[in-house]
Amino acid sequence: MRMSPECVPCLIRRVLFEADEIDDSKSVPAVRNASRMLGDLFGEGVCSATVATEVHRETYKLLRNDDPYRSLKRRSNKTALELYPVAERFVSASRNPLRDAFLCSIVGNILDFGIGTGYDDPAKLKKEFRNLLADGLGHDDTKKVRKILARASKVVYLADNCGEIVFDRLALKEIRKFDLDLTFVVKEVPILTDATRADIEGLGFENLADRIVEAPGFAVGIDLASMNGPFGKMLEAADLVIAKGMANFEALSETALAPIAYLLRTKCAPVSNAMGLKKDINAVKLFERGYERR
Secondary structure, eight states, X not given: OBOOTTHHHHHHHHHHHHHHHHOGGGHHHHXXXXXXXXXXXXXXXXXXXXXXXXXXXXXXXXXXXXXXXXXXXXXXXXXXXXXXXXXXHHHHTOSSHHHHHHHHHHHHTTBOTTSSSSBSSHHHHHHHHHHHHHHOOSEEOHHHHHHHHHHOSEEEEEOOBTTHHHHHHHHHHHHTTSSSEEEEEEESSOOTTXXXXXXXXXXXXXXXXXXXXXXXXXXXXXXXXXXXXXXXXXXXXXXXXXXXXXXXXXHHTTSOOOSEXXXXXXXXXXXXXXXXXXXXXXEEEEESSOOOOO
């Protein structure tokens, strides 16, 4: 996805949040450095995920912390585990369990710290979870996704944030009902609240997928350079890629990869506009051909 002017203050807010979380005495230098970088990097045609990656890389160095969201990730998983029985009952009672498993996973995606449009406190998700489920899907391509799953032999599921990853288990259980090979992807190294292998220990994912793979590199979304190597070839060999969250859309919409089903909450106007969706909805959006920029 091409970067828009609205992405600039969003990134600054995120950097400020990170600095305040780790060492508020570094807030001014962190914001100053990010502002300088954005002045150099922002322009027409640049990828929002690539710029965000570079800004966060330098911010982490300045903060001398390779996982500033560590505590929040743990709290997010803890809150999600407390809510999981509610979500499990919701899917079990559903006449369309695939759709509602996707919905539970997407509702967890509203946990997003520092951007001003997600929930900054996991406790808020606990309070609003049932209301968010009641919202349903504002865009629903589940029927199209089901048809692809019915004939697919290989599916790759790209995880996103901690917290929501707990609910991804429900989606994986439903996908496993189809006769296919399922690969579950987490991050190789920490960035933002994205789940790494260490973050999913004890959650039972090894029993829900045929394999767990780590997306290489430090990257918001997917490192586009990795698309030229084994990781990219794995994605291209899949009959369907299911990608969680806005950052994966921001990165993968720069590629010709298809078909891709994005499961996300449209938390900002640049992403919702690029996807042709309304803002602040839960969405299952399938791109059966390479993304066409709007």
